[in-house]
Amino acid sequence: MQQAIDSIGEGFIILYDGDDRIVLCSRRYRYFFPALSDILVPGTHFNDIVQRAAETGAIMEALTDPQAWLAARVERHLRKHCQFQQLLSDGRWIQISERDTEEGGRVVIVSEITHFKRLQETRCLSDMAKQPDLLVATVASIAQGVVVFDAELRLVAWNSQVAMLLNLPYVDMHSGMGVRALLRLV
Numbered sequence: 001m002q003q004a005i006d007s008i009g010e011g012f013i014i015l016y017d018g019d020d021r022i023v024l025c026s027r028r029y030r031y032f033f034p035a036l037s038d039i040l041v042p043g044t045h046f047n048d049i050v051q052r053a054a055e056t057g058a059i060m061e062a063l064t065d066p067q068a069w070l071a072a073r074v075e076r077h078l079r080k081h082c083q084f085q086q087l088l089s090d091g092r093w094i095q096i097s098e099r100d101t102e103e104g105g106r107v108v109i110v111s112e113i114t115h116f117k118r119l120q121e122t123r124c125l126s127d128m129a130k131q132p133d134l135l136v137a138t139v140a141s142i143a144q145g146v147v148v149f150d151a152e153l154r155l156v157a158w159n160s161q162v163a164m165l166l167n168l169p170y171v172d173m174h175s176g177m178g179v180r181a182l183l184r185l186v
Helices: 002-007 027-032 046-056 060-064 066-078 114-129 132-141 160-165 179-185
Strands: 012-016 022-025 081-087 093-100 106-112 147-149 155-158
Touching (some): 046 066, 060 081, 066 081, 093 114
Antiparallel strands (some): 012 022, 012 106, 081 093, 093 106, 147 155
């Protein structure tokens, strides 16, 4: 069974039993999440895995509010079926698809979709670049904090409200700044 799971090239697979403990985990899954690899073994509970993911900063959303991310992730996991996308803190995108099995367990398939997300972002930014005055006017007029990144997660546009809300030194923000450098300012 392990060889069959390891031979699937389209995604990374993890299989849980009825008690939400790992039964099988593909090598590709462990390779893709090196900060979790030591606990991606049979017997590890789902909650321990997502807790470690939050603690290690593997998921972008968990960097700002780990408890909210954990609650949302557990809620999705409890659904009979779910599919969603997540941005990892290293800039890669994944799509997670989960389903209950007939035996009472759960199968999770994770696919890397970074290339597709980059294409989508490039198209969107290309469309926005055709209307730069509109982008600048829109960002400046929004009362909430707004940050716009390009496909390489570099800062393109922002407004003063985001600097104020996140207590960022506005003068240190500059076009082309990477998301990691921006997060270090927070």
